[in-house]
Amino acid sequence: MMKSADVVVVGGGPAGISAATEAAQRKLSVVLIDENTSLGGKVFRPEETAPEINPADPFEAQLRNRLFQEFENVADRINLCLASEVWNIESSKTVYVYSAHDREIPQKVFHGKKLIIAPGAIERALPFEGWTTPGVFTVGGLNAIVKRRVVPGSRILIAGSGPLPLVLVKNLVQAKIKISAMVVPTSIKTMVQNIIPILSYAGRYRIKQGLAAILRVKTNHIPVFNSHIIQKVTGRHNAFNVTISQIGPDWKPMAGRERVISADAIAVGYGLMPSIELTQTAGCEHRYDETLGYWRVVRNNRLETTVPGIFVAGDGVQVKGYEAAVNEGKLAGIEAAYQLGKVDQKDAHRWLGSLAEKLKKMEAFGKILDRLSTPKPGVLERVPDHTIICRCEEVTLGEIRKAVKDGAAGINDIKRRTRLGMGHCQGRFCGQVINDLLSMLREEKRLNESFTPRIPVRPVPFKVLAE
Numbered sequence: 392m393m394k395s396a397d398v399v400v401v402g403g404g405p406a407g408i409s410a411a412t413e414a415a416q417r418k419l420s421v422v423l424i425d426e427n428t429s430l431g432g433k434v435f436r437p438e439e440t441a442p443e444i445n446p447a448d449p450f451e452a453q454l455r456n457r458l459f460q461e462f463e464n465v466a467d468r469i470n471l472c473l474a475s476e477v478w479n480i481e482s483s484k485t486v487y488v489y490s491a492h493d494r495e496i497p498q499k500v501f502h503g504k505k506l507i508i509a510p511g512a513i514e515r516a517l518p519f520e521g522w523t524t525p526g527v528f529t530v531g532g533l534n535a536i537v538k539r540r541v542v543p544g545s546r547i548l549i550a551g552s553g554p555l556p557l558v559l560v561k562n563l564v565q566a567k568i569k570i571s572a573m574v575v576p577t578s579i580k581t582m583v584q585n586i587i588p589i590l591s592y593a594g595r596y597r598i599k600q601g602l603a604a605i606l607r608v609k610t611n612h613i614p615v616f617n618s619h620i621i622q623k624v625t626g627r628h629n630a631f632n633v634t635i636s637q638i639g640p641d642w643k644p645m646a647g648r649e650r651v652i653s654a655d656a657i658a659v660g661y662g663l664m665p666s667i668e669l670t671q672t673a674g675c676e677h678r679y680d681e682t683l684g685y686w687r688v689v690r691n692n693r694l695e696t697t698v699p700g701i702f703v704a705g706d707g708v709q710v711k712g713y714e715a716a717v718n719e720g721k722l723a724g725i726e727a728a729y730q731l732g733k734v735d736q737k738d739a740h741r742w743l744g745s746l747a748e749k750l751k752k753m754e755a756f757g758k759i760l761d762r763l764s765t766p767k768p769g770v771l772e773r774v775p776d777h778t779i780i781c782r783c784e785e786v787t788l789g790e791i792r793k794a795v796k797d798g799a800a801g802i803n804d805i806k807r808r809t810r811l812g813m814g815h816c817q818g819r820f821c822g823q824v825i826n827d828l829l830s831m832l833r834e835e836k837r838l839n840e841s842f843t844p845r846i847p848v849r850p851v852p853f854k855v856l857a858e
Contacts, residue, residue: 687708
């Protein structure tokens, strides 16, 4: 049975919460859907943090408390669906939901006059020899279990770019866990070249955070290897030998510039990228960002996509931080209310203009972080053919190379020949690197492609599809 609402919000992180709150404050009927058992996303979800780990500095705590307090004030006007997987979205703004936790009505369908998608971001992963070995985590994945007082070893090696490695350092230091090394692909020269723009757009709070992170690394005597990446991991959990290699400006590993570091567990991540499977399924237009190496949904300055009435807010377009996500959620919620006649034009222009102005600096800061985090193509050139690219279906680089040699026309053709991207994650991870791999394997550069979106976006029982 389909239920209707003025506004349906998909995603219960900072952007989704603020969007639902703004819409409900203006007397609109709202449905808020999230796959987790509580709201807050990766940063603000309460059960993420163990008691002895301080999850937030005062600014973060203040923002979280205000966000949830405003939500609680209008919670009785919001139909909240937690532990609920969105497995299909139609361009008509119809959302299909499945919840294994709801035995009475596990399947639900909602139709919104307006739809706000706040899907968040996923970590960017790069394949290397041994990256599928148990004990090798993404930075965010290890961070999540550390917050819950689970630490897989006493010596952790952290490799990657972006702000997440520094967050993991903070939590490991608080948990009194030794960090074997930080392996950072960004060169010191590149960091120095970007200091002025970073200081210009970061704001006092982020500058303070950055200085505290640098001091934490120094005072805990953590070895830092700039201009390095992981080339190979051998051994097993609690007894890894990690081969790191110096890289050039194109991130290509230099022969003869390797060294080996011992570790019990490894965390690797190269920044964040938008999660786009829901917006693809909804029929929204996407464009490939050549500079940053990922797809992003096309939207206007009021966050509306090419499908009228569908908005995207937060990290689902560009990662700018949770404060920006909150402001984008507000902007989307107010714009939806304005289009539904619940906000007059004068108030809409005043509120929306103020939010758009706040977001300008945050967007500029996000672009700098993206640029520093984005891997360069050379990083894949020394990956051996036996390395698994698609973890779900265990498709190797050698199999992809053979498909290209045999005349595969594009990534969907490679998918048909090898099962690349057909597994549980639906290509969310192997889809990140396939265009760079094809550029490396082919002599001529071709247009970037993405996997054709298929339903279900998330695994659901066949009964759900049949009904």
